[in-house]
Amino acid sequence: MNINLNNHALTTWHDPYARPDESTAVALRLSISERCAETRRHKENYAKALEYLADVPLPYNCRMPNLEDECLEIERCAWRKFINDLHLREVLSIEARKKLDAQLYENRRGYGSEQPLPPFTEENVFGFFEQTCANIPSLINEALQEVFKWLTPSQRWTGCKTSNEFKIGKKVVLCYVASPCYSGGLQVDYDRRPQVDALGNALSMLDGKGVRKNQRDKEDDYKITGSYTDAWEHDWRQGLPYEDDYLIAKPFSNRNVHITFKRLDLIEKINQAGAEAALKEAGRQETRGFSH
Secondary structure, eight states, X not given: OOOOOOGGGOSOOOXXXXXXXXXXXXXXXXXXXXXXXXXXXXXXXXXHHXXXXXXXOOXXXXXXXXXXXXHHHHHHHHHHHHHHHHTOTTTSOHHHHHHHHIIIIISXXXXXXXXXXXXXXXXXXXXXXXXXXXXXXXXXXXXXXXXHHHHSOOHXXXXXXXXXXXXOOSEXXXXXXXXXXXXXSEEEOGGGHHHHHHHHHHHHHHTTSOSOOOEXXXXXXXXXXXXXXXXXXXXXXXXXXXXXXXXXXXXXXXXXXXXEESOHHHHHHHHHHHHHHHHHHHHHHHHTTXXX
């Protein structure tokens, strides 16, 4: 997912599913207006600071960021804060989240290959918000399909009869999810943390509770606490399987994790999303090489 606005999206905000009452719409507009005004103040203050320092002698190795690059970084920070407050990242699939993060984090102060973010203006922010609201169903479906693929590994990969590459059953076995922890016990493998968090978000959304509200560290913007992975690791490090209302996740020293699901009604919804994706892919394979 990229923050890439088109002219159609730059319209007056409205909720595509339910018209909000006037107070809600006004509060949203005021919040976005205040954010945009604060961003403008930050850029103006930095421009004034550069003017004040223009005639001040600086150390030989001191290099001040130029105004254009620093203003882009200020806008990037504003976009990050807005998207984090929306809890949008938790709704996205892992692949879409990587593309969004590349725009929000990697292209800093003019360095990076990702396309630049649009200016943080009221028109652009409202347009992005409207696009997001309209695309929420498809974004959630894409995230569910991604979870389905992770939970349906091939038996050739797992070597376990409980693995089914076409349907999630009551129990699944996943390889290379657990890894030894230096302080003792087991932890979630670093490369599998996104998948575990995605599973937690999917189950929570399907249960009508929305995405899990993770928190970002105030000092380290990259660090997320209170995630589903953290919950698993808290019990694993004590030598216990993780258990909640949705599942039991038991790690083993061979790095496998056995997951037993409790809410099969929610798993069936993930199966439906995965089946839809499989049928579409089968249709593409059938018609490949033919023109219609």
